[in-house]
Amino acid sequence: VQYIDELETPTPVVDLDIVEANLRKMQAYVASHGLRFRPHIKTHKVPELALRQVQLGAQGITCQKLGEAEVMADAGISSILLSYPLVGIGKTERLGSLASRIQMTVAVDSPEALETASRSSQISGAEIGVLVEFDSGAGRTGVVTAAEALDLATTVLETRGLRFDGLMTYPLTEQSSRFFGEAASLFARAGIEIPAFSGAGTPEAWSSHLTPGLTEVRHGSYIYHDRTSVGAGAATLAECALHMLATVVSRPTPERFILDCGSKSLSSDRVPEPFGKGFGLILECPHAVIERLYEEHALATVQPGEAAPRIGERVRVVPNHVCPVSNLHDEVAIARGVRFEGFLRVAARGKTR
Amino acid sequence: VQYIDELETPTPVVDLDIVEANLRKMQAYVASHGLRFRPHIKTHKVPELALRQVQLGAQGITCQKLGEAEVMADAGISSILLSYPLVGIGKTERLGSLASRIQMTVAVDSPEALETASRSSQISGAEIGVLVEFDSGAGRTGVVTAAEALDLATTVLETRGLRFDGLMTYPLTEQSSRFFGEAASLFARAGIEIPAFSGAGTPEAWSSHLTPGLTEVRHGSYIYHDRTSVGAGAATLAECALHMLATVVSRPTPERFILDCGSKSLSSDRVPEPFGKGFGLILECPHAVIERLYEEHALATVQPGEAAPRIGERVRVVPNHVCPVSNLHDEVAIARGVRFEGFLRVAARGKTR
Numbered sequence: 001v002q003y004i005d006e007l008e009t010p011t012p013v014v015d016l017d018i019v020e021a022n023l024r025k026m027q028a029y030v031a032s033h034g035l036r037f038r039p040h041i042k043t044h045k046v047p048e049l050a051l052r053q054v055q056l057g058a059q060g061i062t063c064q065k066l067g068e069a070e071v072m073a074d075a076g077i078s079s080i081l082l083s084y085p086l087v088g089i090g091k092t093e094r095l096g097s098l099a100s101r102i103q104m105t106v107a108v109d110s111p112e113a114l115e116t117a118s119r120s121s122q123i124s125g126a127e128i129g130v131l132v133e134f135d136s137g138a139g140r141t142g143v144v145t146a147a148e149a150l151d152l153a154t155t156v157l158e159t160r161g162l163r164f165d166g167l168m169t170y171p172l173t174e175q176s177s178r179f180f181g182e183a184a185s186l187f188a189r190a191g192i193e194i195p196a197f198s199g200a201g202t203p204e205a206w207s208s209h210l211t212p213g214l215t216e217v218r219h220g221s222y223i224y225h226d227r228t229s230v231g232a233g234a235a236t237l238a239e240c241a242l243h244m245l246a247t248v249v250s251r252p253t254p255e256r257f258i259l260d261c262g263s264k265s266l267s268s269d270r271v272p273e274p275f276g277k278g279f280g281l282i283l284e285c286p287h288a289v290i291e292r293l294y295e296e297h298a299l300a301t302v303q304p305g306e307a308a309p310r311i312g313e314r315v316r317v318v319p320n321h322v323c324p325v326s327n328l329h330d331e332v333a334i335a336r337g338v339r340f341e342g343f344l345r346v347a348a349r350g351k352t353r
Numbered sequence: 354v355q356y357i358d359e360l361e362t363p364t365p366v367v368d369l370d371i372v373e374a375n376l377r378k379m380q381a382y383v384a385s386h387g388l389r390f391r392p393h394i395k396t397h398k399v400p401e402l403a404l405r406q407v408q409l410g411a412q413g414i415t416c417q418k419l420g421e422a423e424v425m426a427d428a429g430i431s432s433i434l435l436s437y438p439l440v441g442i443g444k445t446e447r448l449g450s451l452a453s454r455i456q457m458t459v460a461v462d463s464p465e466a467l468e469t470a471s472r473s474s475q476i477s478g479a480e481i482g483v484l485v486e487f488d489s490g491a492g493r494t495g496v497v498t499a500a501e502a503l504d505l506a507t508t509v510l511e512t513r514g515l516r517f518d519g520l521m522t523y524p525l526t527e528q529s530s531r532f533f534g535e536a537a538s539l540f541a542r543a544g545i546e547i548p549a550f551s552g553a554g555t556p557e558a559w560s561s562h563l564t565p566g567l568t569e570v571r572h573g574s575y576i577y578h579d580r581t582s583v584g585a586g587a588a589t590l591a592e593c594a595l596h597m598l599a600t601v602v603s604r605p606t607p608e609r610f611i612l613d614c615g616s617k618s619l620s621s622d623r624v625p626e627p628f629g630k631g632f633g634l635i636l637e638c639p640h641a642v643i644e645r646l647y648e649e650h651a652l653a654t655v656q657p658g659e660a661a662p663r664i665g666e667r668v669r670v671v672p673n674h675v676c677p678v679s680n681l682h683d684e685v686a687i688a689r690g691v692r693f694e695g696f697l698r699v700a701a702r703g704k705t706r
Binding site: 006007008009010011042064065084085086087088089090091109110112113135139140141142143144247248249250251252253256258260261262263264265267268269292294295296297299311312314323324327328329330350352353 | 359360361362363364395417418437438439440441442443444462463465466488492493494495496497600601602603604605606609611613614616617618620621622645647648649650652664665667676677680681682683703705706
């Protein structure tokens with residue numbers, strides 16, 4: 001196989017030229033604004049790409065789960081931020097084991113998560129950095145008041161083996177700035193310095209530098225981009241590095257055709273209405289709407305009289321959200337333009353623990 | 354580890370006692386109505402469970418993709434129906450290779466898919482069974498008129514190496530009966546016998562025998578069941594064999610808690626509104642609603658004053674749709690009640706091709 005056109009479908013195809021351009025563009029942006037960069041590898045889950053991110057200037061990487069961090073540490077990454085509360089059976093030993101061989105930083109938003117970090121440090125004898133996570137309006141994880149952040153930071157400072165690294169949030173919103181401002185005053189009154197303020201989110205990536213006090217970003221999707229990036233104005237379609245190569249396997253009526261890439265290939269993630277309709281954008285037939293996804297079927301429709309691909313034709317689909325796509329596939333095909341260059345193993349796929 | 358309670362989370366846990374009861378119940382049902390049974394293995398994707406289905410009386414299994422069939426053939430399954438149109442590069446050789454070692458039947462809904470079967474038979478020298486798929490109202494794959502079905506069947510009968518096995522559809526609806534009735538008359542006038550009529554769909558499984566002319570079913574979800582089964586009245590919660598064991602990792606406010614099982618563990622599949630709200634049912638806190646799923650976060654809310662689990666507590670989540678859950682995990686923990694009995698590899702996971 002020499003060309004993408006000869007690959008069996010469905011196959012996620014990553015264009016390495018576009019990846020390289022995306023990596024360099026974001027690295028240049030963060031460097032020009034003096035921001036530290038710890039890209040989130042959940043988007044690609046490929047050690048080779050994480051190493052490239054570091055080689056181009058990233059100060060380390062961000063992972064969501066210990067299993068991802070273990071894969072990346074094994075591959076030679078030496079500094080990892082785990083931006084997820086670590087609570088529960090088994091987490092302490094695994095974090096300790098990681099901290100004994102590489103530089104580990106963890107996010108906490110509760111005394112329980114802090115306790116995991118503290119015990120991990122005791123077990124391993126290694127220092128562990130701690131970022132206190134606050135909620136900037138997503139209503140997900142993160143403390144909701146600056147006073148809680150101060151409490152947690154104070155405990156970190158009093159805990160042997162832990163290092164207070166600062167505050168973090170996701171995504172970056174107006175509320176992040178408000179919260180950080182409030183926290184900065186409160187921490188100053190308590191005589192505590194906030195060494196870093198870390199934010200993330202590709203859709204607003206190019207205005208990260210406008211957040212007062214921000215010192216670090218953890219953007220992830222920017223390496224591949226997707227329909228969400230494009231809808232948010234953070235990328236063009238030409239900057240989308242991953243597409244799903246698919247084949248039309250059925251066309252029961254002139255207005256309906258079925259692609260062989262269902263939710264097992266694309267995930268069933270949606271995009272906000274203004275970003276586009278359906279479960280992905282078909283580059284060769286952008287007027288078609290992928291109305292429904294079954295596990296192995298993408299059901300697309302066109303309006304009466306509109307053109308649609310025939311059975312056996314191949315198309316490329318830009319996913320709504322690219323991160324879960326990486327998680328669904330053991331490997332991605334790599335390409336430069338139409339040339340096929342092999343497969344990359346998605347080694348950190350499926351690491352939910 | 355001896356007990357489920359000692360497992361790290363998130364982990365899908367399958368209760369083998371419930372599985373066994375579900376398998377026996379459906380097998381008894383189909384036997385009592387004289388229906389042939391080719392259970393769809395997309396629900397579990399575990400060869401050991403497919404072998405058990407056959408051991409209990411199934412005449413073979415159903416797979417959706419060649420990659421699944423290859424795994425199951427390697428494990429010793431000797432008769433497989435591929436209920437998916439095979440079109441595109443590489444499919445011919447792989448189907449031929451399977452047909453040369455086990456009994457293969459394929460579904461077709463177009464001349465192109467029929468051509469794949471025909472060429473596969475030529476390559477392998479093996480006979481391949483063909484079911485013509487018709488659309489019973491889902492508006493997915495399948496021919497939409499009885500005349501098209503007759504055309505395809507006629508071509509099958511004229512093609513050396515192919516055997517016309519009958520008609521199939523999914524799901525079973527009133528329209529299936531109407532379509533089959535029409536087709537039966539048309540085929541009879543053409544002097545063509547329809548050897549089998551195959552239908553599927555766990556939600557309506559227990560009324561399968563009411564479909565006139567039906568000779569075979571391909572139900573899948575019945576082995577595990579899920580919130581869709583329960584919502585449709587096809588199972589009780591106690592018959593749900595797979596749950597996601599999860600830990601509360603954050604509780605930013607009294608009304609909001611976060612579980613460590615996001616869409617990477619549960620998939621983002623939904624259920625119809627009358628079946629329940631949110632992305633899964635938390636057995637220990639059924640009044641909570643999993644409002645949003647991120648890749649690693651399940652965000653659940655309760656009403657002010659309602660009880661909610663604390664950070665570190667473990668809960669069990671019944672998935673909305675269990676089939677994509679199997680596809681997300683390399684292995685499932687197996688249990689009998691609270692006892693942990695090991696892991697089963699989900700060997701046919703991720704086989705999108």
